[in-house]
Amino acid sequence: MPKRTIVSMPGDGIGNAVLPEAIRVLDAAGFEAEYVHADIGWEFWCKEGNPLPQRTIDLLEKHKIGLFGAITSKPKSDADAELAPELRGQGLVYFSPIVGLRQHFDLDKCVRPCRTFKGNPLNFIRRGADGSVEEPEVDVVVFRQNTECLYGGVEWSNPPDLVYEALMSHPKFQQNFGSAPREELAISTRIFTRRATERILRAAFEHAREFGYKSVTVCEKPNVIRETSGMMLALGKQIAKEYPGVALWDTNIDAQMMWLTKNPEDYGVIVAGNMFGDIISDGFAGLVGGLGFACSANIGEEVAIFEPTHGSAPKYAEYEISIVNPIAMILSTCMMLDHIGETETAALIRNAVAEVVAEGKVRTYDMMKMRGRPEVLQQGAASTTQMTDAIIAKLR
Numbered sequence: 277m278p279k280r281t282i283v284s285m286p287g288d289g290i291g292n293a294v295l296p297e298a299i300r301v302l303d304a305a306g307f308e309a310e311y312v313h314a315d316i317g318w319e320f321w322c323k324e325g326n327p328l329p330q331r332t333i334d335l336l337e338k339h340k341i342g343l344f345g346a347i348t349s350k351p352k353s354d355a356d357a358e359l360a361p362e363l364r365g366q367g368l369v370y371f372s373p374i375v376g377l378r379q380h381f382d383l384d385k386c387v388r389p390c391r392t393f394k395g396n397p398l399n400f401i402r403r404g405a406d407g408s409v410e411e412p413e414v415d416v417v418v419f420r421q422n423t424e425c426l427y428g429g430v431e432w433s434n435p436p437d438l439v440y441e442a443l444m445s446h447p448k449f450q451q452n453f454g455s456a457p458r459e460e461l462a463i464s465t466r467i468f469t470r471r472a473t474e475r476i477l478r479a480a481f482e483h484a485r486e487f488g489y490k491s492v493t494v495c496e497k498p499n500v501i502r503e504t505s506g507m508m509l510a511l512g513k514q515i516a517k518e519y520p521g522v523a524l525w526d527t528n529i530d531a532q533m534m535w536l537t538k539n540p541e542d543y544g545v546i547v548a549g550n551m552f553g554d555i556i557s558d559g560f561a562g563l564v565g566g567l568g569f570a571c572s573a574n575i576g577e578e579v580a581i582f583e584p585t586h587g588s589a590p591k592y593a594e595y596e597i598s599i600v601n602p603i604a605m606i607l608s609t610c611m612m613l614d615h616i617g618e619t620e621t622a623a624l625i626r627n628a629v630a631e632v633v634a635e636g637k638v639r640t641y642d643m644m645k646m647r648g649r650p651e652v653l654q655q656g657a658a659s660t661t662q663m664t665d666a667i668i669a670k671l672r
């Protein structure tokens with residue numbers, strides 16, 4: 277079989293520390309592939325006025341599978357100030373390249389597993405009624421619609437005539453916003469399509485059926501956001517009929533956040549629109565180790581990109597020896613392996629991670645609840661490389 281080619285996009289900051297380490301684990305696990313580097317991130321915004329160069333899109337178009345590290349986004353004023361002088365004043369606007377990739381390749385399904393690793397000191401614990409300590413085992417997979425909703429980019433400040441007139445034709449707009457000066461209006465739209473909503477729901481139910489989850493929870497807010505959330509819940513009820521072994525639950529995003537620590541072990545698959553999926557996936561990730569453990573997949577019909585959900589942490593990228601936890605990136609590569617059918621290699625690596633965490637001898641600073649500073653290495657925390665080495669040593 278010809279070797280697979282994977283597009284490697286380390287991006288900014290610590291993306292450059294964790295992605296090469298994850299590839300080292302893939303190699304050690306016997307996964308045969310070639311990796312082509314692709315440019316993405318802040319550096320290319322500054323130098324070229326585009327954080328997502330066409331050549332990177334071309335590589336993904338060709339090879340279909342990408343690994344992504346992290347990117348830095350800064351507020352508008354910084355983005356303008358750091359742009360190369362010759363590019364200024366041309367009306368270039370910074371946009372998040374990961375959101376750009378999701379839109380460009382219609383990576384409409386975002387999958388974010390949040391699972392407890394036994395022995396992780398960061399696991400959420402709860403006091404029992406008798407004062408005992410409980411450590412609920414969380415096994416949640418969030419299915420986040422990844423392209424629509426508030427991320428669709430349909431926004432205006434001081435909306436143009438056509439938009440304003442259309443909005444004024446809605447009685448609620450007239451009543452609630454009609455007296456506001458037009459130039460003081462900022463409008464971001466929440467748009468759902470039936471197609472994309474059905475696709476994320478169906479993906480969630482398929483996953484539940486395949487992996488034996490007893491429920492799919494639609495986490496939206498249909499009591500207030502009647503059209504979009506309402507459509508997702510209505511379609512959820514319809515699709516649920518095709519999956520008799522899987523119960524449909526629905527919760528409101530606000531209540532779900534409140535219940536997060538009450539009964540996280542009761543949930544299985546959770547499905548939500550883009551913005552609420554963003555929120556709820558961070559919520560559950562926080563119960564199982566946080567950013568150092570949060571992995572994700574962005575999946576479209578043709579292209580799929582796998583990324584840890586942490587940011588680029590530019591400060592940490594300057595340390596001489598990297599201290600960041602590579603596990604989120606490594607678990608993201610396991611999701612890639614599952615996606616391309618290399619499930620045994622994925623299981624091998626996940627088991628190695630589980631063993632290292634359970635043993636507790638090698639822990640990065642976050643797992644030791646230290647503040648991230650270079651000195652943590654003298655205080656017993658493992659470096660990025662040491663954690664990777666420990667995982668590699670358990671591959672068998």
Ligand code: IPM
Pocket residue numbers: 372374375554585
């Ligand atoms: C995520 C992140 C991104 C998002 C940011 C970096 C644009 O929070 O992947 O969850 O909002 O989708």
Ligand code: MG
Pocket residue numbers: 554555558585
């Ligand atoms: Mg997020």
